[in-house]
Amino acid sequence: MPHFERLYNFACWLTQDRQEAEDLVQETYVKALKGFPSFQPDTNFRAWIYKILRNTFLTSRTGLKATATVPLDLEGEEEILPAVKETPESILLQRSDGQLVQQALEQLPVAYREVLLLCEVEEMSYQEIAVTLAIPMGTVMSRLSRARKALRNGLRPQFKKG
């Protein structure tokens, strides 16, 4: 099954519940089979199946709840990441385990979490992410930028604690 393990991992991050993630992956494959005639052979299969999974998630109860409580589009104004003078994150990353980063990822709004995961874990191009999330490339870039900033901010308290 193409992308099975990675789809499951992504589904777990979206739902934050293994049982729901299993249901989500199963539904995704069923929809992919049913909707296969709509797949354009020359287009990106990976982006297509991730898009199905994500759309299925967004219409689920958990997905509706996750996106209803968090503004999805904060991209109106452009903001540049501040230049990094100090690098607390790098010190933190060097001396801590991955759990802190996992916790910081968990705390992110789903819109930020998904774009970061698609970029860093799935190593999708901006173009693929744009197709998967059905947003313009410019929005992918600004959302990524904001997601990274939010993650850095999420890690700072951990740094202070450490």
Added chain:
Amino acid sequence: MVCESWKAKLDTYLDGELPEQEMRTFDAHVRGCPSCSADALTRVQMKRAIQVAGKRFVPTTDFRRRIELSITPKPQRSFRLGWMLASATAVILVVGATTSTYMGNRSGRDQASRDHVYSEIADLHVTTLASSSPVDVISTDRHTVKPWFQGKIPFAFNLPELQNSEFSLLGGRMTYLDQTPGAHLIYDVRKHHISVFVFQERSLSARLDETSLSPKQLPFNMETWTQGGLRYFVIGDASAADIDSLAKLFKAAS
């Protein structure tokens, strides 16, 4: 601020998304600019940390089987419907395989690097036991062995209490895997020696399963898992039950 215009595009550069010409210009600038290169290093570390932390959930074999069954055409369906589903399944599998050669290669590479790690662990276990001085700190007392690692490895871990168990601690030594320092502990159970290796998960290049029991290609029994950002391997020629018991003691202690 210095390099503001460069830094605004630093993430796009590190994501490999700038046009080719601009990438080359950026390369040259980052190499010559201490501020941008330090910033780039931090961001690369962050990217790497997200990548490692993000690969967190592994499906169970039972779930995989259920999905495979659910997308396999049922024999009692009509010939036409069954044929259509079979075709769609086949096409999805083929398209998935062909349109994601890169991902396929990656997963192949993942498997190869996993096998490499397991094989390295087995080698470390065997060569250590073959050595005339397998341990550098000789003690059955965990309160002696644990502090010995201080300053030698970049993390701390807990050793289990062995009272009322059949295991005894023989000692420990420093070891390396993937150029990463780690701890190697040796235990004894009914004349069998068992190695326990502990490394930082994020330092290992291979993407290992969250939990894995006795990879088939190994001549030993082995159990590996990740806990608290550390990757544990328990390996030896003792029975799978003994390996599992020692693993459980470590899991409970961590």
